Amino acid sequence: MALGELRTTSLEALQNEDQRKVLDIVDKLRRAGLSSVLQRPQLVVCGDQSSGKSSVLEAITEIPFPRKENLCTWFATEIVLRRDFTSSITTKIIPDKNRPASEQENLRSFKKSIADFIDLPGLIDEATVLMGLDRNSQNSTRAFARDVLSIEICGPGRPQLTLVDLSGLIHAENKSQTAAEVELIKDLVNEYISNERTIILAVISAKNDYANQIILKNARKIDPNGKRTLGIITKPDYLREGSDNEKDWISLALNEDIYFELGWHMLKNRADDKHDSSFDERNKSELHFFSKGRYNDLPRTMVGIESLRSRLSTLLNNHLGQELPHLKKELERKLEDTVKDLKNLGDKRSTVVEQKQYLMQLSVKGHDVLKSAVSGHYENSFFGTVDTESSVDSSANLCGLRAVIQFLNLSFAENMRRYGHKHQISKKTGADENIAGLLSLPVKSPLPCGDDSDKDVDAGETANNPPAEDLGLVVPKKLNREEGLQWVLRVLQRSRGRELPGNFNPMLISQLFWEQSEP
Structure with missing residues (x-):
């Protein structure tokens, strides 16, 4: 699908005009490079391995991500939707800060632009190889990475939004995934969902008992009241119609078992043999599925991708209303700290003229301090406080030059009187x-x-008059x-x-x- 032909009407349902104005501000912070110092509002899609996370993200954004058989997400993918006058797709890698400096520089150099989503699979493959995750290569030493692939999609009709697709949580190590990699993924997911400005989209699959899915345990531990967690149930079409198992899952969706304040939502992703179908076909199939059986009794606000977008729109609006005042205060505090740090660094001295001025200022300040020390005027901050516990001529009090000289003169006179x-x-x-x-x-x-x-x-010997x-x-x-x-x-x-x-x-x-x- 050509970039210019990509429809975005369903994406625009995520936000109204007021929300777009608010997220424009958040996006300006991201473009200013403040992502590393400020926690920005974002949606994070997370779940167990093969729970359907990428399909959920794809359904929300209507961006056709590449699919391969038995392929799982090996790194975090950040989808940045940004409003701009021109349409473009650019990608870059945000390297793990724990990598060696040379590797970080090599990953930062990866910046590619494409004009069509058809080129996206090749671009992701190239980034995967660069991260050292090519499983077809004998030089690959890892299965997962803490690096982030950032895909920025710009256009005049785009909403300002950031979504993150995380690696799936793994229950146990195997020959392809070591214990260290299992722990790495767990830490990575917890790091993202611990951000208090993140809305957690906890995806679980109906193909597996929800009591066994790790993401629910992690989400409830980090967000115990479920204030920013929305549970998403995928693959309900694998449940046998009319079975007790289906009834249990519907009870979960109704928030009657595991309670989330934000509630639950059900989606039906594409079937395994329907990955090439269009988004319209996918949505029609989903609508038909939820219109029959027990699912037809569920409120329409908690089933299907269209109602999910509306829910996310409301969640984002409420979430931003709560978080922006805190974001402003945090930004002001960090600005104050930064200004203080810059002040401690002194005036800039990048040019020869500025360097000469800086040296001249140092010379004048040094002269003033020396003049005060010789005159006995110790009001300059250089002299600090008087250390009464140490001797007058100790290193702790040497800054008061005139006082030291007076003390030594008197000591000399006393020694002359006693021993001269x-x-x-x-x-x-x-x-x-x-x-x-x-x-x-x-x-x-x-x-x-x-x-x-x-x-x-020798009578009356003191510390000032030693033997x-x-x-x-x-x-x-x-x-x-x-x-x-x-x-x-x-x-x-x-x-x-x-x-x-x-x-x-x-x-x-x-x-x-x-x-x-x-x-």
């Missing part, structure tokens, strides 16, 4: 007259050695007054010159100072 002299002479008096007679000098007051010359120089040994200094030698005068006398005797008796060499003071200040 060679002799510590006490104030105690002794035989001053006798010694003075030897010098032929009058008795004078003691040598100035500080107010605490009689005190122990002399820790500083590599020598403790002054303690002398009493008599010993101090003897020291002066020895220096006097060894520095006499041509001065008259009773006088002393003027260099005596210098000699005494040089020796006393040796430390």
Whole structure:
């Protein structure tokens, strides 16, 4: 079927004009690349393997997906219906983020456009091989992938809608599907249906007891109240007419067994030998089937593809009305976080001029910080809070340069006062007259050695005034007054010159100072 000839009147039943306007907004978010950060409203078709999921998706969208015997979905397929001025079909692969970077780049490079749905099977085969899922190849190492094949179908009459067809849930591993692949599919399906903005279309087949179908257990676990789950029963034509089994399935469809707030719906897909029939033929066959037997007693709103589209239209409208305010808040919050992150990165510097400006700004800021550190003005955020638990000159407080220098100056002055002299002479008096007679000098007051010359120089040691040994200094030698005068006398005797008796060499003071200040 040529793209220009594809009828879309039944698709348009999914939405009214107001819904299209709302979904236009959602589609703009997708086109802006926000799909990875925002959970968008979408329909997800999921179920057990061979439950008829793809047939349901095909009936809803009226897009002829390729069919092969014994072929199951090996990866998630995203169908993006988008309104545009021109008609087109484009495909791309969204790679699994856990793949190596080289493989991701190779998958992203796959972007193809086709003009007719006839070319769709070949395109999907090409994407399958690229994902490494070609079962006819010996190089294929996997049966399923977390990659997503995105098919975007644009046209002037298209509704804005996203539907996802997921791989079928597998009950047990076999020679074609390993235990790891069974778990992978389970995780993939749960990841999609856990999105609170997703309407779950849980497809189950009447060919198998519904108690044994995994999708019901998973859907009820994730959506326990069934607020966003619609159960879809396929293949009712396999049930024996008038049997108890048929009665049980009709009871399920009436929401009398497993309860979903959104209820249940019944569809009759194409028979195995009718896959080549048109959508009109399919719909007529389905209408005829539900017009007889027990099915004729069921409300028309819960059987057939036409009523399903109407239900989905209402569900989407209500769902969007609930979710869009939350979507707006989430978008605003993420925008705020992004703006904050961009602000933390600073001004852009992609050009040489911007880089020069950035370096100049850094230089000015660095100069201002240094100037504040030297001046002792610590209002800049660079300095942070004062760490009172650490020493002033510790690495934690080094940013306050002026404070550190002041502290070190005071410590230096204290060390000079305590350890800067060679002799510590006490104030105690002794035989001053006798010694003075030897010098032929009058008795004078003691040598100035500080107010605490009689005190122990090591007394009062603190963290700011540690012992002399820790500083590599020598403790002054303690002398009493008599010993101090003897020291002066020895220096006097060894520095006499041509001065008259009773006088002393003027260099005596210098000699005494040089020796006393040796430390």
